[in-house]
């Protein structure tokens with residue numbers, strides 16, 4: 261997608277064929293910066309410190325990290341060590357394990373000497389496939405936005421509320437929740453996006469707003485707690501969010517605060533859609549609340565906020581008094597019963613095991629994997 265009119269992806273193989281370039285998302289929206297990953301340790305650090313973030317991108321970064329590991333030492337021992345080290349970089353988004361397991365399955369049967377080239381090729385394939393998958397789910401989701409426009413008699417733009425950043429910065433390209441918006445916008449369907457700021461890291465205010473500006477999509481940044489009010493007053497036609505892990509029964513784990521938006525949507529009869537590539541489905545898990553590990557991040561993310569001062573300097577300031585206890589749960593689970601539908605690369609389905617299997621019939625056998 262575009263930054264200042266230039267097309268970018270979030271991750272790509274460096275020109276030397278031996279390193280990986282990523283957009284450093286910690287610097288946005290104030291500064292556009294790239295970071296070079298030279299080994300698996302760099303990749304694990306970039307995932308953990310959220311230089312790269314968002315479920316599909318974490319998966320692609322893990323795959324490239326394993327390729328960097330194979331370039332340094334293609335032994336069986338290092339394949340296992342690097343897989344383990346990358347896997348623990350962040351716990352909630354299942355795409356990381358999905359991508360690492362796919363890489364290991366591809367590389368393990370090969371001779372050590374064949375692994376470097378195969379690993380980079382597979383990582384590139386994973387990234388390319390993610391871009392294609394997100395574009396396809398965007399087309400399916402755009403149809404829902406077009407239907408909402410028909411429902412309002414084409415009288416006004418369709419108001420979509422989204423939470424966190426599930427746009428192209430969270431994937432390799434296009435994004436998940438924002439892909440339908442981009443597709444609808446490019447097709448001439450007028451869309452306006454309510455962007456939840458998404459405390460504590462403000463991925464909505466900083467990244468979603470930045471993306472939407474780049475693509476020229478009308479949007480308004482709102483504080484996290486205003487969604488219920490907007491829905492009560494008919495200002496939201498539909499919600500679309502992403503997910504970091506979806507159970508086979510259709511529960512969705514996404515950025516903390518998603519559940520409260522789903523409750524408000526349910527109470528107000530607002531359709532609540534979740535957009536996902538199938539790599540985000542964890543077929544081994546059936547109860548999201550009990551079984552999905554919820555990442556707890558540093559209390560500093562809550563205690564301090566960072567931003568640009570009037571003089572253009574980036575500064576971090578304390579907003580919580582010294583001495584108060586602080587906790588920082590990064591995700592929550594929205595039960596399937598609150599989800600109107602799942603927007604996938606194969607179409608839109610019910611948030612249920614039957615719904616998912618109607619689109620992904622071969623996956624049932626993976627339940628016990």
Ligand SMILES: CSC[C@@H](O)[C@@H](O)C(=O)COP(=O)(O)O
Nearest residue numbers: 313314315424426430502503515
């Ligand atoms: C793009 S998909 C969905 C999610 O990954 C996204 O909504 C999200 O919660 C990202 O969380 P983050 O902590 O910024 O990695």
